[in-house]
Amino acid sequence: MNIGELARRAGLTSSRIRFYERAGLLKTVGRQPNGYRTYPPEAVLVLELITSAQQAGFSLDEIRTLLPPDLENWRHDALIEALRRKVAEIEGLLLRLQQSRKQLVALISDIEAKPDDIDCAANARRVLTNMLGKGAEAGGAAVGAAARRRPA
Amino acid sequence: MNIGELARRAGLTSSRIRFYERAGLLKTVGRQPNGYRTYPPEAVLVLELITSAQQAGFSLDEIRTLLPPDLENWRHDALIEALRRKVAEIEGLLLRLQQSRKQLVALISDIEAKPDDIDCAANARRVLTNMLGKGAEAGGAAVGAAARRRPA
DNA sequence: CATAACCTTTGAGTTAACTTTAAGGTCAAG
């Protein structure tokens, strides 16, 4: 199988596959006499595995250290441990996101709960001091990045 | 107040404050005769506001479009709308993270539920086909980025 | 045999949010 065919089957670009090879995630692959890379059918599996792991939150670095040279020979204990750590990491993230959500919802309520007898500027001051007073001690949530993925 | 003092009070670096100014988040600031920037006390508030918004998941771009030229004159409707959109965004993220967590936990169980009568390689094949069969149709979670923040 | 559709490599560009570096001016203390 050529690289284009593999890319189509695995649902990613050829350049990405070459990049993964350079990055050490794919073992160096066989070449045809003309220099073209040639892949065995299992390569599709490996690529699917990599993208699954990425979607589960593993960086390419993490994936590289976990991926065995062949698909049948995993470092069992390291893998399980990494999986557990990732679950814990996700749980931390979930907590922070929930915190953030709560704070935003509270902020919306606070903004909309403008007392009838004050003007907008005064309401702004009220909301501002409310917000910066409260959220400050208990650390923030650092939400943003997850939504900002896949630039283009 | 000089920039160093402001940085200390707001808990960030001077270079970051200058960066925010270049990025259009801070209105151009007064200068002393020697060229030093000089800040009014409210500048601390503005910076705290920016970092709060960041922690809630707003990008600097979003913050810039929402921040009013002066702290008392918010574009009320746009702000509320943006807050609601961010809450929705966070909720989407929460769902995907929960999905991811569930899949990882299931994967761990599956790995550990190795039938007594097969060897490691066979178990690897079993787990692999289980995993790539299941998660594929219902899209993945794209977790990773939120944990990878603030590089150094 | 020309054209399109492949493939190759190297190197640079992208994005966000900063930091770091280099080169230099200012100012208070000793």
Place this chain on the structure above:
DNA sequence: CTTGACCTTAAAGTTAACTCAAAGGTTATG
């Protein structure tokens, strides 16, 4: 008058995970 702690600017570096561009070889088709 020198040392150190400030401040200034512009430009380049950082990180992850790719993509894109340039320049060129290969192969199938009309």
